[in-house]
Amino acid sequence: xxxxxxxxxxxxxxxEWEGRLPDVWVTGAGVEDWQAVLDLVVASGWRxxxxxxxxxxxxxxxxxxxxxxxxxxxxxxxxxxAPDVLAIFRLESAEEIGFDVDLxxxxxxxxxxxxxxxxxxxxxxxxxxxxxxxxxxGDRSHPVLGFDVESDRxxxxxxxxxx
Numbered sequence: 218x219x220x221x222x223x224x225x226x227x228x229x230x231x232x233e234w235e236g237r238l239p240d241v242w243v244t245g246a247g248v249e250d251w252q253a254v255l256d257l258v259v260a261s262g263w264r265x266x267x268x269x270x271x272x273x274x275x276x277x278x279x280x281x282x283x284x285x286x287x288x289x290x291x292x293x294x295x296x297x298x299a300p301d302v303l304a305i306f307r308l309e310s311a312e313e314i315g316f317d318v319d320l321x322x323x324x325x326x327x328x329x330x331x332x333x334x335x336x337x338x339x340x341x342x343x344x345x346x347x348x349x350x351x352x353x354x355g356d357r358s359h360p361v362l363g364f365d366v367e368s369d370r371x372x373x374x375x376x377x378x379x380x
Contacts, residue, residue, distance in 0.1 A: 220333075220370050220371070220372075221329060221333060221362070221371060221372075221373065222326070223325055223326040223329050225373070226329065226362065226373065229349075229361045229362065229375075230320050230323055230324060230329075231320075232320055232321070236320075236351055236352025236353060237319060237320055237321065237352065238317040238318070238319060238320070238352050239317070239318060239320065239349050239350060239351055239352050239361075240315060240316075240317060240349070240350050240351075240352060240353075241304070241315065241316050241317070241318060241336070241347060241348065241349045241350075242313060242314070242315050242347070242348050242349075242350065243313060243314040243315075243339065243340075243343060243345050243346070243347050244312070244313045244346075245312070245313075245345065246311065246312060246313050246314045246343070246345070247311055247312070248279050248280050248283055248311045249279075250314060250343050250345070251279035251282075251283060251308065251311065251314060252278065252279035252280070253342050253343055254279075254306070254314060254339060254342070254343070255276070255277070255278075255279055255294070257338060257339065257342045258294070258296050259276070261298075261338065263296050263297055263298050264296070264297040265294065265295060265296045265297070266294075266295045267292070267293070267294050267295075268292070268293050268295070269289070269290045269291070269292050269293075270290025270291060271290075272290075277292075279308075279311075282308045283308060283310075283311045291307065291309075292307070292308040292309075293305055293306065293307060293308070294306040294308060294316075296316075298331055298334070298335040298338075299328075299331045301322055302318075302322050302323065302328060302331050302332070302335075303318070303319060303322060304316045304317070304318050304335065305317045314339075314343075317352075318332065318349075332371075333370075333371040336349075336363065336364045336371050337364055337369075337370065337371060339364070340363075340364030340365075340366060341364075341369070344366060345366065346363055346364060346365065346366055347363050347364040348360035348362070348363035348364075348374065349361055349362050349363060359375065360374040360375065361373070361374055361375045362374055362375075
């Protein structure tokens with residue numbers, strides 16, 4: 218169970234406030250961090266699927282994906298840390314790890330706990346901060362929650378909206 222309570226954070230999971238697909242980020246990453254995430258997915262036994270241009274492909278090595286030409290088909294990694302909870306990673310840049318989650322799948326304490334466990338697993342594996350921002354917050358200046366390395370847990374990074 219996470220240390221965040223649904224009643225305290227539910228405003229961040231409101232589709233009108235956050236958008237349906239908030240962004241999750243790890244900045245200051247490298248190819249080795251992407252490989253660590255790929256290895257974590259396998260080691261955790263999470264259901265997953267790698268595709269390029271919508272075509273399912275064999276499981277890759279990070280350096281292979283990230284060294285593809287800039288005009289190559291989009292590389293996606295779909296990970297289900299729990300049934301009916303999907304994270305979609307976009308393997309676009311070695312410098313940052315980014316993925317989307319669907320707020321429709323993350324309603325209630327049980328699903329919040331799944332999200333927090335997933336963020337903790339990634340943050341611990343990488344030893345880096347993992348933050349969730351509202352959909353479309355391109356400069357990532359408004360993180361709402363995230364894995365904090367020092368406290369070793371997911372914490373609030375903003376005041377929840379009232380509503």
